[in-house]
Amino acid sequence: MNCLEINDEYIQYIKEHPIESKKSALQMTMAIPKQRTECRRTVLYPDAGTSPNFFCQEDKRNFQTIVDTFYAIFTRVIEAYLIDPAVRALFPFSNELEELILLEPHYQTPIPICRIDIFL
DSSP: OOHHHHHHHHHHHHHHOHHHHHHHHHHHHHHGGGOOEEETTEEEOOOTTOOOOOOOHHHHHHHHHHHHHHHHHHHHHHHHHHHOHHHHTTSOOOHHHHHHHHSOOSSSSSOSOOOOOTTO
16 A cells, blocks of 8 residues: 555545544644653644654655755765865855864764754
8 A cells, every 4th residue: 555545545534434533633632732842941842733644665765865865965065065165165154164164074974963854
């Protein structure tokens, strides 16, 4: 069963069981404020408007391709930045930051830290 079939099945279930689905959604909505997360002394609450997503193996492969592609692009840009002053001129970093960036790293990967939200 592929992702679209799973999603269609989910929607069909909701249509066939409107009362149970509404009750379940209400229970989930009521439980959300109790699901708090603390992040740097700030209390965060999940978004009440979230809905479940279904991902299949094909989606997983596509996500992996997206991540691999981004990683390859970032690696090439960083490597070009390190060796080519013309590339460095494209980035408006301060002199102090550029000095730090150009220091010899003590880690294996050229990307020291990165977060990419592929769902946006």
